[in-house]
Amino acid sequence: MIRLLLASLLALGLASCASKSKEKVVITVHSQGNDMDSKKTVFRRTVNGQSMLFKIIPEFSTQSLAAFHPFPADDGTNGVSMKLDFKGANSLELVTRMRQGEILMAMVNGVVVDHVLIDQPVTDGIFSIWRGFDDDLIAALDEEYPRIKDLTSSSTFIEMTPSTQKEKREAKRRAEQDVKDRKDGERMRERGEFEPEEPDGDLVPLSELLKSSR
Numbered sequence: 732m733i734r735l736l737l738a739s740l741l742a743l744g745l746a747s748c749a750s751k752s753k754e755k756v757v758i759t760v761h762s763q764g765n766d767m768d769s770k771k772t773v774f775r776r777t778v779n780g781q782s783m784l785f786k787i788i789p790e791f792s793t794q795s796l797a798a799f800h801p802f803p804a805d806d807g808t809n810g811v812s813m814k815l816d817f818k819g820a821n822s823l824e825l826v827t828r829m830r831q832g833e834i835l836m837a838m839v840n841g842v843v844v845d846h847v848l849i850d851q852p853v854t855d856g857i858f859s860i861w862r863g864f865d866d867d868l869i870a871a872l873d874e875e876y877p878r879i880k881d882l883t884s885s886s887t888f889i890e891m892t893p894s895t896q897k898e899k900r901e902a903k904r905r906a907e908q909d910v911k912d913r914k915d916g917e918r919m920r921e922r923g924e925f926e927p928e929e930p931d932g933d934l935v936p937l938s939e940l941l942k943s944s945r
Contacts, residue, residue: 797814
C-alpha cells in the first residue's frame with residue numbers, strides 16, 4: 732500500500748517533468764497544502780508526530796537543477812545543495828518569501844528524505860537537502876550535472892546560470908573541460924613542464940628594443 736502511494740505521488744508530482752523521466756535521480760520539493768485544497772492535489776505526511784498536507788505538484792525539481800554540491804550527512808547518507816536555474820530560483824524565493832513558518836519537503840525518486848522549516852527568504856537560488864542520498868545517487872547526479880564549484884569557476888557562469896537543457900549540457904561540458912585543463916596543468920608542473928605564456932601588450936619590433944638598449 733505504501734509503495735503504491737509513493738508511486739502514485741511520484742507519477743502525479745512529476746507530470747511537468749515527463750520529458751526528463753529517463754533521469755536516474757528525480758528530486759522534487761513540495762510546499763504545504765491545507766484543508767481548502769482539493770484532495771486530488773495534496774497528500775498527507777507525518778512530520779514530528781503531526782499529520783500535515785503537502786501539495787503533490789512540486790515547487791521545483793531536478794528540471795530546474797543547474798549544478799549541485801554533495802556533502803556528508805549526520806545519518807551516514809549524503810546531503811545535496813542544489814543550484815537552481817532562473818525559473819527554479821524564482822520559485823524558491825517566492826515560496827520562501829510567502830510561506831514563512833511552513834515546511835518544505837524533499838522527495839528523491841518518490842521517497843520522502845527531508846523537510847525544512849521556512850524561516851527566511853532564499854534569494855541566492857541554492858536549496859539544501861540535508862540527507863537521503865546514497866553514493867549511487869551522487870554518482871548518477873555527477874553523470875548529468877556539474878558540481879557547483881566547477882560551474883562557478885567556468886567562464887560560462889560569469890553572467891548567468893544556465894537555464895535551458897542545451898545551456899546546462901554546454902555548461903557541464905565546459906566545466907568538465909576546465910577541470911581537465913586544470914588537472915593537465917598540475918601534472919605538467921609536477922613534471923617540470925610549462926606552457927609558454929602569451930606576452931603582455933603589443934609586440935615591440937626588435938629594432939626598437941636594440942635602439943633602447945644603446
